[in-house]
Amino acid sequence: MKKKIKIISICLMTLFIVGSLNMTAVAIDGREIMERVDNRDTGDSRHALMGMDLIDANGDVRPRVLEVWSQKVDFEKDLNHNIIIFHEPSSIKNTRFLQKENDGEDDDQWIYLPDLGRVRRISGGQGGDSFMGSDFTYDDLKSREIDDFEYKLLKEEEYNDYETYVVEAIPKNPAEEQYAKTISWITKEHYIPVKIEMYDKDSKELYKEMKIKSDIEKIDGIWTVFSTVMENLDSGHKTNLYVKKRDNNYLLEYNVEINDKRFSQQFLKTGR
């Protein structure tokens, strides 16, 4: 009798453990996955030299070179200051863009245009605008407010040799967002989106797709993607955004000390 109870107990324990494992495996939901994406370590500061190639449907390329500095200024609210300087081509050289993220209101944004000879404040509420003629919008380049969307884990599958979660995000307030919905393939290992489908707000059809084009590697202890392509499926135009290399080293650094003056009107006007 005792032996029978023991066996039953062991079986029950085993079932419980296995059941617990299964519950853990299915317990993770879309929201939690996106929270892990949001909470992923991206460094307190970032500095990179990047290339941005605008490629039309005929394969003609318009290359740009830009340098980005980004610094977290509020850890609790995850607010950043960002500055982008365009170095090439000549027609937009020394164009500088400064963004200071705000909580609960539109970001402060300014652009310095050498042809204008002065700084111009621009609306942070027009995040759906194309970033310098690319297929990325200003909002595409920013992290989203996690609470602004409903999430659903659609499936798990392998994509490009990565085990991924496939998560659908639908905005709670569609009028304020640029897409009807997005579907993201998030790696289980790194919690990095390796593919994102963007659905048009009006037609509800798939119209833009973002895919990573490089391996995911660690730089300064932080998982990093070095090349991303955003494609407009309607027009066939693509934008390749990538970190530049010098002597086989990526020109990207995390957690470096960036002087606050880099994000000031003085630097925006003078570049120094």
Add this chain to the structure above:
Amino acid sequence: MKRKVFKSLVFSMLIILCLAIPAAAFDGGGFYESEVEELEDEALDITGELEPEFRIFSDDGEIDENLTGNLKFSYPGKTHEFKVLIDFQPGAVEEIEFNELYYRYFGKKYNFLIGKHVTIWGKGDKVHVVDNLNAEDMSDFINPEYKDRQIGEEMIKIDRYFRGGNANLEFVYTPDFTPNRLAEDPESPLGNWVINPFTAQLSDLTLRKISTATNQTEAEVISQVKDAAADEDNQFGLRFTDSRGGTDYGLSYYNGYLRTPGYDKAALNAKYKEFKAGNSTFSSVLEAADLHYDSVDVFGFELARVIADINSRFELAYYRTDDTAGDDPTVRNNKIAWVIGGDRDLPISNLNLNLQFTGEKILDDDQIENNILQGSNVDAEYDEDGDYTTNRAILKLEDSYQNEKIIPELTWIYNLNDNDYILEAAVDYELEQDLILTFAHKIFRGDQDTTFGQFEDNDFSSFSLKYSF
């Protein structure tokens, strides 16, 4: 006396603005600039633009070839910058000109600049009322962009930064004063843009008549009028700008001169009668007219803020001349001037709508009306319609296609008082990197004695190719 006052002001400002810490180079660095520094041969940055343009005038089918461009040499060091900007435009009053030539030092909290430079003040979008330090080159009327029309002025400029670089106090002193430059030679490639300097005063005082009467070319007549105005010197400007709580704002002060000359209308009328009768020379007419640049203090305020997704802009300026009472017919009255407007993206295609209003109100206009001599009003600012407030609307609609490869633009500049306007439709097409083809058609409408109506015969279509390197 003026020079002594300005010299002491200069020294005072230098002391105030340079009191801070000894300058230190801005720390940190960029990947791109360090890469350039490694390539020592390329430390000198040479850039420029070349833009050949063909204009076909609707009135007579005449085709004008035009070539503009600039060449910029700069040594863009971290703490030192040396820049030379050479502009060229055949047919302009100065066909080849060093428009900028300066040295600038970048300190931690201040910058120091000496040399020929273009400084633009104000939050307006290519239209300003607080931007008074540089003259405008109107050789090609207002066909070039605002910044391209600015004439470099030799200056000392000191910028002092506060609040981590977000607030800025600027001090500018220029030893010279340059008046606005108008097209001079009707026979030159830009001859279609010659303005008769006497249009507003005497309807029969045309350039052609004076040219015939004085046995000079029209270009020589214009040059003679220009030389008759007394030279002035010394300009001083001070501006504070800051950005707080979503608002960029600024306060400014300018001491210098109005760029359009004032004159003695009564004496001009009297002497012109003698000249018409053959009893006087044109030189004595100009001498009697007493062409001069009125000294002025300008107090300015500017503001920019995003309101309901509209990039809103505002400038307000109070111009104070020596004629504060408003009763001196030879000196312009005080006035206030403004720019108000903004731009917003529309939810159609990639449309952006940009609308601004600029205008001015001449103060003490009742005094202007009272300046009567021998039954005629002799005030240089007298308006027959009693209209001393002017308003101009500037509307721009811009769209973009194929990832900003094609940019169509419609611009309408309309003077509300005189109902004259310019309407321009243009399309930019990026043929390849740094090479832009532009097609445009521009029309001028209004009465002959209005700002834009005087060029009613100058409607033109153009195509140009702009290469940047």
